[in-house]
Amino acid sequence: MGLRLHNTLARRTEDFHPVVAGRVGIYGCGPTAYGPAHIGNFRTFVFYDLVHRYLEWKGYQVRFVMNLTDVDDKTIRAARDEGVSLGHYTQPWVDRILEEADVLGIRRFDLYPRATNYIEEMVQIVQRLLDRDLAYTTEDGSVFFDISAFPTYGRLSGRDLEKARQGERVSADEYGKEDVRDFALWKGTKPEDEKVGAAWDAPWGRGRPGWHLECSAMALAEVGETLDLHLGGEDLIFPHHEDEIAQSEGATGRTFARYWLHVKHLRVEGKKMSKSLGNFITVGDLLEEGVSPAAIRHQLLSAQYRSELNFTRAGLEASSRAVRRLVAFGERIREHPVAADAPPTSLLDLADQATEAFNRAMDDDLNSAAGMAALFIFVKRANAVLDATEALDPGERERAVRVLESLDQVLGLLELSERSHVVDASLREWVEERIRARAGARERKDWGAADRIRDELAERGIVLEDGEGGTRWKREEGVG
RNA sequence: GGCGCCGUGGCCAAGUGGUAAGGCAGAGGACUGCAAAUCCUCUAUCCCCGGUUCGAAUCCGGGCGGCGCCUCCA
DSSP, X not given: OOOEEEETTTTEEEEOOOSSTTXXXXXXXXXXXXXXXXXXXXXXXXXXXXXXXXXHHTTOEEEEEEOBBOOSHHHHHHHHHHTOOHHHHHHHHHHHXXXXXXXXXXXXXXXXXXXXXXHHHHHHHHHHHHHTTSXXXXXTSOEEEOGGGOTTTTTTTTOOHHHHHHHOOOOOOTTOOSSTTXXXXXXXXXXXXXXXTOOBOOTTOSEEEOHHHHHHHHHHHHTOSSEEEEEEEGGGIIIIIXXXXXXXXXXXXXXXXXXXXXXXXXXXXXXEOOGGGTOOOOHHHHHHTTOOXXXXXXXXXXXXXXXXXXXXXXXXXXXXXXXHHHHHHHHHHHHSOBOTTOOOOTHHHHHHHHHHHHHHHHHBTOOHHHHHHHHHHHHHHHHHHHHTOSSBOHXXXXXXXXXXXXXXXXXXXXXHHHHTTOOOHHHHHHHHHHHHHHHHHHHTTOHHHHHHHHHHHHHTTEEEEEETTEEEEEEOOOOO
């Protein structure tokens, strides 16, 4: 089976073939470190994680680089307002973004380059563009890319350049471009830049890089001249990625990225969300409300990345229940009795079907919704098998467990919920003592005493489950 | 105004020419001292109208409705 991806550049779904068979180089546009990332950002980053995990699951050797933008208009302004250097301002946000990514089970990528560490590379790109007459300098020391010298400009976003020119509102032309459509590669230094340390020397003048240039420099330096995959949110198609292509290909003469994947923006409770509107919720907010990370992750994966996804509390509740079902199945099958002489069941077939269906769904442009459905079909049917089976053949049980784990290598749901089940030892001891006391009461058929203990535990958020092998307990989960 | 997306059961969401995956909720059942938890079973003809086709949720045309990008933004 082969992976197919919807390539924004081609406007259709294509077979995926990396430049070098078996190896994939990926660059994902990361966040700007000027504030907390919101849940919409994390739809994109969880998608990156899905791409990362799935390609590795398929056996590719993956190099995945996601940048952290730490110098741009917003970070400079914020650092100036707080009276600190750029690095002082951005570092805490970088830390928090990575922490929250960890919470959601986003596996660490290979590298998180920061723009300020690649100034030299950026200067080189600009120099090459100047040498090739694809860019020009202005009086204040800025450098602009000359769009008229790059015929395929507009191909990614599919826009008509002439119309764009006419429709464009001519904004305050601070840096003196020749054409409103030209974009800044380098911005001549201003006093506020100097104040926060956001100014570097370059042959044509002191200044700082344009936002688009940062990504090109980091991608070319850390992934290579031709990326297999370039990922980003849909808002980046124009102008960010369009400009990345122009400056990268202008500098190298090579195809910059073969496949461009763009994640549709998330909505929250039916409304558009964006940093500028200020209506964003963060992972931290959700955790404080008691929402489980696995529920968040589940909801973010519940729709295919190119379709609309409305992030809601009701949806989180549903996701939480769904994850619980998965976890319960995992526990159940691991504990199901085995016997060497157990008769064969359909479990092996079900396991094969699950893997096959999952693979097919994910190969079809990373359809995580269909992929998760494949897993849940397995859970449902395997549960029915367990209902009807006293004991399993050890090999069958082993196989079923392995398939569950295998699919979770990509989805990362069980992995996450297991991680959050860690409880401190003293609590554990106390709970277990209470459970023993209750067991004694139950043996005496003193139901009143037994129920009082259960209530006592419930007050501390501990839920009991009486089963065949004794009483199990767990912490009550909050919403989601 | 330009470009583009979407409209599937109470909610979320797959399926894109061969007769509706999955999750949540709901109902029924199993289990239980009672519970909780868990498991099983059941519940749709796909916004409307017209067309193409042996056959359409799936293709075409027209409506109605929702949304995104075009500006810093994942």
